[in-house]
Structure formats: structure tokens, C-alpha cells
Amino acid sequence: xxxxxxxxxxxxxxxxxxxxxxxxxxxxxxxxxxxxxxxxxxxxxxxxxxxxxxxxxxxxxxxxxxxxxxxxxxxxxxxxxxxxxxxxxxxxxxxxxxxxxxxxxxxxxxxxxxxxxxxxxxxxxxxxxxxxxxxxxxxxxxxxxxxxxxxxxxxxxxxxxxxxxxxxxxxxxxxxxxxxxxxxxxxxxxxxxxxxxxxxxxxxxxxxxxxxxxxxxxxxxxxxxxxxxxxxxxxxxxxxxxxxxxxxxxxxxxxxxxxxxxxxxxxxxxxxxxxxxxxxxxxxxxxxxxxxxxxxxxxxxxxxxxxxxxxxxxxxxxxxxxxxxxxxxxxxxxxxxxxxxxxxxxxxxxxxxxxxxxxxxxxxxxxxxxxxxxxxxxxxxxxxxxxxxxxxxxxxxxxxxxxxxxxxxxxxxxxxxxxxxxxxxxxxxxxxxxxxxxxxxxxxxxxxxxxxxxxxxxxxxxxxxxxxxxxxxxxxxxxxxxxxxxxxxxxxxxxxxxxxxxxxxxxxxxxxxxxxxxxxxxxxxxxxxxxxxxxxxxxxxxxxxxxxxx
Amino acid sequence: xxxxxxxxxxxxxxxxxxxxxxxxxxxxxxxxxxxxxxxxxxxxxxxxxxxxxxxxxxxxxxxxxxxxxxxxxxxxxxxxxxxxxxxxxxxxxxxxxxxxxxxxxxxxxxxxxxxxxxxxxxxxxxxxxxxxxxxxxxxxxxxxxxxxxxxxxxxxxxxxxxxxxxxxxxxxxxxxxxxxxxxxxxxxxxxxxxxxxxxxxxxxxxxxxxxxxxxxxxxxxxxxxxxxxxxxxxxxxxxxxxxxxxxxxxxxxxxxxxxxxxxxxxxxxxxxxxxxxxxxxxxxxxx
Numbered sequence: 001x002x003x004x005x006x007x008x009x010x011x012x013x014x015x016x017x018x019x020x021x022x023x024x025x026x027x028x029x030x031x032x033x034x035x036x037x038x039x040x041x042x043x044x045x046x047x048x049x050x051x052x053x054x055x056x057x058x059x060x061x062x063x064x065x066x067x068x069x070x071x072x073x074x075x076x077x078x079x080x081x082x083x084x085x086x087x088x089x090x091x092x093x094x095x096x097x098x099x100x101x102x103x104x105x106x107x108x109x110x111x112x113x114x115x116x117x118x119x120x121x122x123x124x125x126x127x128x129x130x131x132x133x134x135x136x137x138x139x140x141x142x143x144x145x146x147x148x149x150x151x152x153x154x155x156x157x158x159x160x161x162x163x164x165x166x167x168x169x170x171x172x173x174x175x176x177x178x179x180x181x182x183x184x185x186x187x188x189x190x191x192x193x194x195x196x197x198x199x200x201x202x203x204x205x206x207x208x209x210x211x212x213x214x215x216x217x218x219x220x221x222x223x224x225x226x227x228x229x230x231x232x233x234x235x236x237x238x239x240x241x242x243x244x245x246x247x248x249x250x251x252x253x254x255x256x257x258x259x260x261x262x263x264x265x266x267x268x269x270x271x272x273x274x275x276x277x278x279x280x281x282x283x284x285x286x287x288x289x290x291x292x293x294x295x296x297x298x299x300x301x302x303x304x305x306x307x308x309x310x311x312x313x314x315x316x317x318x319x320x321x322x323x324x325x326x327x328x329x330x331x332x333x334x335x336x337x338x339x340x341x342x343x344x345x346x347x348x349x350x351x352x353x354x355x356x357x358x359x360x361x362x363x364x365x366x367x368x369x370x371x372x373x374x375x376x377x378x379x380x381x382x383x384x385x386x387x388x389x390x391x392x393x394x395x396x397x398x399x400x401x402x403x404x405x406x407x408x409x410x411x412x413x414x415x416x417x418x419x420x421x422x423x424x425x426x427x428x429x430x431x432x433x434x435x436x437x438x439x440x441x442x443x444x445x446x447x448x449x450x451x452x453x454x455x456x457x458x459x460x461x462x463x464x465x466x467x468x469x470x471x472x473x474x475x476x477x478x479x480x481x482x483x484x485x486x487x488x489x490x491x492x493x494x495x496x497x498x499x500x501x502x503x504x505x506x507x508x509x510x511x512x513x514x515x516x517x518x519x520x521x522x523x524x525x526x527x528x529x530x531x532x533x534x535x536x537x538x539x540x541x542x543x544x545x546x547x548x549x550x
Numbered sequence: 551x552x553x554x555x556x557x558x559x560x561x562x563x564x565x566x567x568x569x570x571x572x573x574x575x576x577x578x579x580x581x582x583x584x585x586x587x588x589x590x591x592x593x594x595x596x597x598x599x600x601x602x603x604x605x606x607x608x609x610x611x612x613x614x615x616x617x618x619x620x621x622x623x624x625x626x627x628x629x630x631x632x633x634x635x636x637x638x639x640x641x642x643x644x645x646x647x648x649x650x651x652x653x654x655x656x657x658x659x660x661x662x663x664x665x666x667x668x669x670x671x672x673x674x675x676x677x678x679x680x681x682x683x684x685x686x687x688x689x690x691x692x693x694x695x696x697x698x699x700x701x702x703x704x705x706x707x708x709x710x711x712x713x714x715x716x717x718x719x720x721x722x723x724x725x726x727x728x729x730x731x732x733x734x735x736x737x738x739x740x741x742x743x744x745x746x747x748x749x750x751x752x753x754x755x756x757x758x759x760x761x762x763x764x765x766x767x768x769x770x771x772x773x774x775x776x777x778x779x780x781x782x783x784x785x786x787x788x789x790x791x792x793x794x795x796x797x798x799x800x801x802x803x804x805x806x807x808x809x810x811x812x813x814x815x816x817x818x819x820x821x822x823x824x825x826x827x828x829x830x831x832x833x834x835x836x837x
Contacts, residue, residue: 386595466721
């Protein structure tokens with residue numbers, strides 16, 4: 001194998017590196033260290049910081065929305081700007097916050113977890129990160145253009161989306177750039193996992209996080225080009241006189257929705273499968289018990305990924321599909337409940353008869369399981385087509401996807417941050433503040449999103465800047481929750497800063513957590529600049545929580 | 551505060567009760583039952599799947615909280631080492647499949663019913679525009695253009711200085727209502743002129759996209775006289791939040807009177823009813 005010969009020059013065992021971490025490889029100077037870097041940890045850090053910045057930009061937009069919806073009547077913004085905020089909030093959060101954060105985690109963790117020195121394609125890694133700041137500068141700049149930013153919703157449905165001004169072109173190019181970045185990131189992850197594993201790290205011994213990312217990366221490669229195709233057709237429809245989606249020219253606006261959601265539904269799982277992986281690492285650690293049903297977890301992940309390609313039209317039950325189409329997509333969508341159920345049952349079984357402690361990562365992981373499951377329940381309800389006719393495009397849907405994305409994906413990212421931060425920085429974060437952050441976030445996020453179920457069922461459509469006074473009470477409660485949740489996240493930033501630079505933080509051990517298993521915990525905290533210069537000799541106890549027999 | 555509390559308690563009870571509100575009300579928690587056979591069937595489906603979720607949730611979360619209470623290290627719990635159980639895994643794969651199949655049957659039946667637009671007694675063509683609805687009673691030569699009422703339209707402006715609470719049915723009221731007869735199978739053919747809209751009346755459980763260049767169908771049979779309100783449910787531009795839908799359901803007899811009235815108003819050159827039967831040129835003949 002390629003990596004074996006590369007590392008033959010280094011005779012020393014990796015354990016020797018623990019004593020002299022930096023090994024003199026870390027480049028000096030800002031440009032060399034960060035701009036030209038090919039190091040998986042530095043690129044991972046930049047991805048994570050970038051996504052944190054985007055989380056706050058997207059969050060600020062959400063607060064504009066919730067401030068306007070605090071009471072009936074328009075007090076703060078015009079409806080045009082309100083629509084730009086809903087559109088940009090989604091684009092920034094999905095493409096700027098959640099996806100880059102998972103890529104950042106993949107960068108940091110996958111080489112350490114599979115026993116590799118770095119990612120397989122380090123220069124491409126640099127490029128895939130550095131595209132992102134430019135893509136988002138382009139996207140956000142549209143807010144300052146004549147006519148403002150995109151206002152047709154993140155789903156970009158024509159004909160509305162191409163009613164916008166020239167900003168449409170900027171948005172589409174920004175999406176192209178994000179797509180290129182994601183595809184390169186995905187290629188890199190697949191290449192690393194398939195080629196850079198240390199001897200003995202068989203596929204079915206890999207940590208679940210690595211497995212979920214392997215599957216996610218294939219989803220990315222499959223669907224990002226589809227999105228690129230869809231938005232390119234929008235571009236030519238608007239600027240070059242084509243009629244892909246224009247009924248007057250023989251096109252079909254519904255075709256865009258089919259193509260978009262053929263990307264969009266796998267995209268949903270791109271944002272949740274790595275979260276499953278994270279939670280599957282954390283729960284066994286703090287339950288001090290191996291992950292229940294390791295292989296079932298892998299197969300469930302693969303099944304969800306497969307099903308994600310055949311359920312897209314459940315986002316468009318009201319477009320007037322033939323009855324047969326509605327039935328097919330309803331049945332296929334309901335099937336997803338089965339592998340997802342397996343995952344939830346396995347997490348609960350992992351906790352059963354464990355020996356649990358409740359540090360901040362575990363708290364976030366448990367909240368993830370409960371609140372993501374609530375989002376799953378509303379997802380199951382949404383699959384029932386006749387009922388979906390009532391739920392569709394209401395606040396019930398808004399509540400549903402924020403339960404799976406905020407208390408799902410984002411909570412898993414926070415859990416991951418607390419879980420691996422001591423490994424990354426070599427210092428323990430402030431546990432007491434971490435727990436305060438957890439409780440503030442968990443309570444406020446439910447105040448924020450739970451009442452939105454009621455609003456949707458009572459008949460409040462989504463994406464409206466103003467509403468009937470009967471919806472006032474729950475909107476006000478939701479807005480209060482939003483501001484509390486938003487402000488709580490300032491604590492998150494402080495805790496991270498304090499962990500990295502604060503004076504009083506104690507040094508983390510290599511293993512960090514008593515129940516931690518996996519190769520990354522055999523490295524020093526912080527780990528050496530090049531993770532495993534020689535492939536580690538893998539002992540069974542080092543393996544992550546997989547009971548490899550099953 | 552006291553009235554709010556009462557309203558909240560009433561709302562909580564309404565969650566399980568059978569009483570239905572035609573319009574949204576304060577502290578409303580649940581979906582309306584509506585006033586058609588289909589909307590009641592949809593509400594039943596909604597409650598069935600909801601209760602299934604509640605039961606599964608209670609079991610799963612119960613097991614989680616029990617283990618969090620029972621198997622804590624601080625209580626001296628020692629971790630077991632097992633990590634597999636074929637029997638358990640088969641059970642929790644098969645049982646959900648059974649539940650889903652059971653759920654599919656009524657869902658499919660209701661969907662069949664919703665899709666059966668055959669043999670309508672009358673047809674209304676609905677067209678969505680940025681930002682109003684137009685209704686045409688097909689074959690009757692009567693059109694209604696329906697947009698947000700003036701009072702709400704002035705109140706909803708940014709910093710209008712007007713109080714939304716002072717406007718009756720704020721943002722859910724229109725200048726011209728769609729008048730429909732009860733106990734009649736009415737087919738809707740729905741399209742749009744500019745961008746995609748969606749025609750949604752919760753009390754009928756109809757939400758159907760209005761797509762330029764394409765015609766969608768839906769149908770209803772309203773059981774009760776009343777005024778039913780809805781909104782556009784597909785983002786359609788800056789005034790998406792300001793194109794409500796109001797349907798006034800009246801008895802068949804009253805409907806005929808109202809329809810004739812509208813026909814006379816809109817077609818002043820038409821022969822008046824007293825002359826009906828005599829061959830005459832109609833306004834449309836000149837078009």
C-alpha cells in the first residue's frame with residue numbers, strides 16, 4: 001500500500017512524537033501557516049471558524065426575521081427585505097454554517113481516526129477551503145446591490161427566483177463555487193478513507209463518524225452537480241433566453257422543483273449523517289459501553305443514504321403530481337423511519353446498563369437524540385400525503401426542519417466541539433460554563449421552535465412577514481426564545497476562546513475522557529502537526545466503540 | 551391575563567375534543583377539523599399518526615430517562631459489555647414496518663378520495679396573480695377578483711401607525727369573497743398567471759399549487775354554511791403574506807340568487823331573467 005512505503009523512512013514509533021509535538025514542521029508566518037497551508041488540522045480549524053462566523057451571520061438574519069414577527073404589523077423591515085432575510089438565512093446556514101462545519105470536523109478527525117498523517121489530497125484541501133470565503137463574499141454582497149439579494153426562498157423556485165435583478169447571477173455563481181468546494185472536499189474525504197487507513201483499520205473497524213462521512217461524501221458527489229445543473233438552467237433562463245422552466249416557451253416550472261429536490265433531499269442527509277456519526281462516538285464514551293449494533297448502524301446509514309435518492313418529491317406533494325406518484329413518494333418516505341428508528345433504538349440501547357456521566361458533550365448528544373427524534377416524528381407526519389396538504393408550507397414544516405437542523409445538526413456540532421476541543425487545544429474547557437450553555441440553549445431552542453408546530457397547525461403559512469392577530473401569542477413566545485437562543489451562543493464563543501487562550505484552563509490528558517476509545521485519543525493533546533507520521537500499530541483497545549464481531 | 555388563561559385552557563381541551571373552529575383562534579394548538587368529509591378524514595389521520603408518535607416517543611424517551619436515572623456512574627452503575635442483540639434488532643425493525651403499513655392504508659384511502667374530481671356539479675377556475683386571486687364560475691360568465699381588503703392593506707404598511715388588533719380579520723379578509731353553495735361537489739381548476747402560488751383553505755383541507763402554464767385540480771363538498779379563510783401558501787414575492795382567501799358558503803338557493811345577482815352586475819347587456827328563454831345576443835357574443 002502506498003502509505004506503508006512512504007512511512008518506511010520514519011523508523012520511530014508514533015508514540016515517540018508525543019514528547020515533541022511540533023516537530024519543527026509548523027510553518028512560521030500568517031501567509032505560510034494559514035493561506036498556503038496544506039495541513040489538515042489548520043484547514044479544519046479554518047473551516048470550523050468560518051462556519052462559526054457564518055452561524056452568527058445567518059443567526060443575525062434569523063433574529064431580524066423573529067424581531068419582525070415579534071408582533072403583528074410591520075415594524076422593522078419591508079416585506080422585500082424580509083424575503084431576502086429568509087432566503088439568505090437558509091443559504092448561509094446550510095451552505096455556510098452546517099456543511100463547512102462538518103467538513104472541518106472531517107478534516108481534523110478523519111486522518112487521526114484512521115491513523116493517517118494528513119488528508120490524501122492536501123493541496124486540493126487548501127483550495128476547497130479557500131473557495132468558501134470568496135463564495136460567501138459574493139453571496140452576501142448581493143444584499144448591498146440594487147434590488148437587493150435573492151428573495152425567492154433558498155429553494156430558488158422559478159419563475160419567482162428569476163424575477164430578481166442581476167443579483168441572481170451572483171447568487172448562482174456563489175452556489176457554483178460552494179458546489180465545487182463541497183465536491184473537492186468530498187473527493188478528498190473518500191480518497192483519505194479508502195487509501196490512508198493504517199494497517200488493521202479495516203472498513204468495518206472504522207469509527208462510525210468515519211463511516212457516516214464516507215457515505216455523506218458519496219452523497220455530495222452525487223448531488224452537488226445536480227444543483228449546479230439546476231441553477232445553471234435558471235441562469236440561462238434569466239439571461240440567455242432559454243425556457244427550461246418557462247411554460248410560455250414550452251418549459252416546466254415543476255421540473256425545476258424535481259431537479260432541485262433530487263439534490264435537496266440527499267442534501268438534508270448530508271447535513272445529518274455526520275451528526276449521527278458524532279453522536280455514535282459520544283454516547284458510548286460517556287456510557288462507558290460499546291456502541292450497540294455497530295454494523296446495524298453502518299447499514300442503517302447506507303440505507304438512509306440510498307432512500308434519500310427516491311423520496312425527493314415529498315417536498316412537493318401539492319404541485320399536482322399524479323396519484324401514483326404521490327403514493328410512491330409517501331411509501332418511500334415512510335420507509336426512512338425504519339433505519340432512522342434503528343439508529344435511535346441503538347443509541348438508547350447503548351445507554352442501557354451503561355455507567356453514565358453527563359459532561360457537556362453527552363448532554364448535547366442526549367438532547368440531540370430526543371429533539372432530533374421529535375423532528376423525526378413531525379417528519380413522519382409530513383410523509384402522510386393527505387395530512388401534508390395541511391402541513392405543507394406552514395410553520396409546522398418550519399418547526400420540523402429546525403428540530404432536525406438546529407437541535408439535530410447544530411446540537412451535534414456543539415457536542416462535537418466540546419468533545420474534541422480538549423484534544424485540539426490540549427486544554428480542558430470550562431465544564432461549568434459548558435453546562436450553562438447547554439441548558440440555556442436547550443430550553444431556549446424549544447421555546448423558539450416548539451410553538452411553531454401550533455402556529456402551523458392553526459394555519460400560519462411560512463415565509464410571511466406579518467400575520468393575523470390570532471397567531472400573535474405563539475409568535476411572541478417564539479421570538480423570545482429566538483433572542484435567548486441567539487444570545488446564549490455568545491457563551492459558546494467565549495468558552496471556545498477561553499479553552500484556547502484563557503489563563504486558568506488545565507491541561508488535557510491524551511485520552512481526555514475516561515471512556516474515550518479510538519486512535520485520536522492515543523495521540524497527544526494537542527496532537528502533533530502531522531498526525532501519524534508512521535502508521536500506528538492498532539491494538540483492539542484502541543479501536544473506537546465498535547464491537548467488531550457484530 | 552385571566553381571559554388568556556381561559557383561552558389557553560379551552561385550547562388545550564380542544565386538542566382532544568371534537569369541536570371545530572372555522573377560523574384560527576388565539577392559542578390554537580391543533581389543526582382544524584374543517585367542514586368537509588375530506589377535511590375531517592385528514593384531521594383523523596393527523597391525530598392517528600400523532601398518537602402513534604406519542605406512544606413511540608413515550609417508550610423511547612421513557613427508556614432513555616430510565617437509563618439516565620438508573621445507570622449513572624455516580625450511583626455506582628457498572629457498565630455492561632454487551633453490544634448486540636439479534637432478537638431486539640429484529641423486533642424494532644419489524645414492529646415499525648407493521649405500524650407503517652397500518653398507517654398507509656387509511657392514508658391511501660383518503661388520498662384516493664381527495665384525487666377523485668370526477669362528476670362535479672360545478673367548476674370554479676382559480677387563477678393566482680401577484681397578489682390577488684381571480685375566480686371564474688365556469689359556464690356562468692361570472693368572475694370575481696379578490697384581494698386584501700383596504701383597511702388591512704393600509705394597516706399592514708411599514709410603520710403605518712395603525713393597530714392590527716383594530717382590524718377585523720386582519721390579513722384574512724378580502725374585498726370580494728368567493729361564494730360557494732353547500733352540499734355541492736365543487737371542482738376547482740387552479741392555475742397562475744405569473745409565479746407559483748398555492749390556494750389553501752384549511753377548513754376544506756385543500757392546498758393546491760397554482761402554477762403558470764399548468765392546471766391543477768381539487769374538489770370539495772362543504773357541509774356547513776359559514777365563512778372560511780385561508781392564505782396563499784407558496785412564496786410568491788413581496789406581498790405573499792397579503793393575498794388571503796375567503797370563501798363564503800351559502801345554501802344552494804341563496805347561491806343561485808347571489809350568482810344571478812353577480813351575473814347581472816357583470817353583464818349589464820345580458821337579457822334580464824324575465825326575458826330568459828327568448829333568443830338574444832349576450833355580452834359575450836360581442837367579444
